[in-house]
Structures are given as C-alpha cells and as structure tokens.
Amino acid sequence: MGVIEKILGVIFGNGRNLVKDTAEVFRENAESGAQRGQQLQIAAMQSFVEEFYPEQRGWFDRAMDGVNRLPRPLMAMACLGMFWAAMVDPVWFSERMVGIALVPEPLWWLLGVVVSFYFGARHQAKGQDFQKSIAASMARVPWVVDQLEGLEHRRVPDAPRRGAVAVQSDENPALADWKKQI
Structure with a gap:
C-alpha cells in the first residue's frame, strides 16, 4: 500500500490535483469562467446605468x-x-x-441636410434612451430575483404553483380569523 500511496501522492499530493491543474492549462475551468463572465456582465450593466442615467x-x-x-x-x-x-x-x-419655386437648388439640398441631421440626431437620442431603459431594467434583475425567492419561501407547500399565492395562516392573523369564519 505504501508504494501506491506514494505514486498517488506524487500525482494528487499536497491537497493539489496534478491532473486537474494540468488540464486547466489547456482548457478553462468552466465554473471559474462563468463567475468571471458574471462579474464582467454585472460591471458592464452598472457602467451603462451610471453613463445613461445621471442623477x-x-x-x-x-x-x-x-x-x-x-x-x-x-x-x-x-x-x-x-x-x-x-x-x-x-x-x-x-x-x-x-x-418657393425661385429658391435655388443648393439651398434645397442644404435644407435637406439640416432636416436629415436633425431627425437623425433625434432618432439616435431616442435609441440611446431606449438602451438606457434596457440597462436600468437589467440592473434591477438581481433585486427582482431576490424578491421572487423571498416570496417562494412564503408559499404553502401544497398550494398550487399558478394563480394566487397561499400564505400560511400563522403569519397573518386577519387571514386566520377569516378562515375560521368560512
């Protein structure tokens, strides 16, 4: 047993996994990569919110x-x-x-350019406002998920999954009195 233990100790020894460490040189650890990706996405969304929604x-x-x-x-x-x-x-x-027929053609072109730039800039500003609202909505997603998880813990175990959420009677005295009356 001592020889096998020493061989395995060389490969997997000192609390390290030599196979895992070697494999990570060639292939990214999926869990660590997902964590880094999530942190990057949260930072990008926060940057959008700060950029597009001044105080x-x-x-x-x-x-x-x-x-x-x-x-x-x-x-x-x-x-x-x-x-x-x-x-x-x-x-x-x-x-x-x-x-109006006497207006020279270059002036009509200039008017077309001015109007095009005005409406183009307006369209771009509205598009950026739309992106701002999306960024703000996405920034609120973690809060919404936390709220939903909090509500899920309040659900009665045998209550239906769709429709109204049943609240346990010991948490709401008014509901308990109402249930006694029916």
Missing part, C-alpha cells in the same frame, strides 16, 4: 427636450395649413408657391 437633469436639459419636440408637430401643422390656404385663397397660395 438629476437640470432645467436647461428639460427645456431643450421641450423645444426638440416642437419641429415635427409644427411641420405637420404647416403642411395642413398649406392645404387649407390653397382651398381658402388659391391666388395667395399660388403667389407663395411661385416664391
């Missing part, structure tokens, strides 16, 4: 958000107003359209 927005930011909401409704109302003007006073409307 408080000032009055200027709120005012600019209000101003940014004006162009689209104003352009829609202006188009409807032009249709209305064409029906009410066709001569007045025709005079204005002749004036």
